Amino acid sequence: MPVINSGFGSRRGAGNPRLPPGQTLVDDWPVLTAGLTPDIGTHEWTFTITTETGAEHGWDWNALQNVGVEDIITDIHCVTHWSKLDMAWRGVPLDRLFEDVETSCDYVMVRSDGGYTTNLPLADLLEGQAWIATEAEGVALTPEHGGPARLLVPHLYFWKSAKWVRGMRMMPSDEPGFWEQNGYHLRGDPWREERYW
Amino acid sequence: MTSPVRASWHVGRVASRRRETTSAVRLELDVPTWPGNPAGAHLDVRLTAPDGYQATRSYSVASSGPTTRVTLAVDELPSGEVSPYLVHQLADGDELEVHGPLGHYFVWTPTEPDRSPVQLIAGGSGVVPLFAMAVAREREADHADFRLLYSVRTPEDVFFAEELSALSKTVVDVVHTRRSPTGSPRPPGRLTPESFAEFVFPATSTPRIFVCGPTPFVETIAHWLLKLGHDPNRIRTERFGGSG
């Protein structure tokens, strides 16, 4: 029976219909990390989609910009219970990057600088649901928040929006990435509170 | 305290609290089941909200030995979850869950056979475990020579100021980085590799070294120690930081 510390936790609010279950609105933007922050310049950054046949589709920074960067306003929800609403982002839609990719696989393993991985169904990356994001809150993405570019998949818990994104590999089955191997849900839908296995 | 004791959960009660620095409080807890702790150990404090939400944070113990009176010094991190509660809301008589004693790496015990000099280097609130070591040394009639180098921003940021000035077995050097006390012969300023070398035992005396503070401070100091020729195996570090 733990000791109850009355008066603790009263900063956490509830009752906002735009917040998924168990989430609290925050004003700041917490930084969570599992390793050292990579230091990659845009001049050396590349992003590659690799299919099950080994075919590679690659972009360097300029090529990514040329695909077309768009404005996004979206809510983000972290599995550690904080949410930010109406956040401004800029990024390239994954729909555009997958246009010429031929694959019969339904799942993707996303990989980042530093070795972080996360898995997703391809379906969650398409239909206007995901971007390679390069700016947040009006400025270029800082390294601590995943710069120069991160994946942005706001309809899933934010650990799926892999920082320092460098590539995606098509896979036939839903294999777990880093946090998914360590207790976190394979899909991570905040509206169904899919936090853990 | 001669042998490591298994950590377990205890319930403590606040026996006293007082302001320690502009941003920190000193808490004395009565923990009836506390088995005692070596100097330098820490404990985890776990808070539980009425709705069941929990948060846990680590704090170094400023006291040591076979006592059930556990002293903590908690620095408030403004965006923290636990430290603002401990600094502003925890009152005399309140109960607190603690887990410990923890940590047998970053400790000094008087039964330590090695009588080489001991160099303590503290950045800000990193002084807490090192203060515990200096106080433990104070209780021994005869043991290693102790020095404490303590880097703080201003005189109001010094933890345990009175106790530090009363130590007779540890030479204490306080370096103010932003503002010195009025009348101080030393102008404020950050430590440099040169000024640092004046305050620490030379490598030739093969001191055991304990460094504690924010990660950037610890890494800079460790780097300087290696450049001065100190043996990395005789340097122990504890980094403070995290979310508060």
Add this chain to the structure above:
Amino acid sequence: MTHLDGNALAGLFADTLGIDITAAIGRCGSCHRVIELARAHAFVTAIGAVLRCEHCQGVLAVIVHKPREVLANLSGLAHIVIARL
């Protein structure tokens, strides 16, 4: 954010596994060096704690708190040696 060291995980390991990792020595499963776990790099945030080898940054251990259980993944450590109490 910068990292902490193995001392920061003392409570987690003591609580979950009953061992004092600050006194433990381990072999990194990636680079095979023998390391003092108190010196390893600890990245501790609300999503979980990750302990990495200070030399090769290989993941040594991951600890995640779920509502009613704790997951401890030690697969990055080839072995650990802990003094008997």
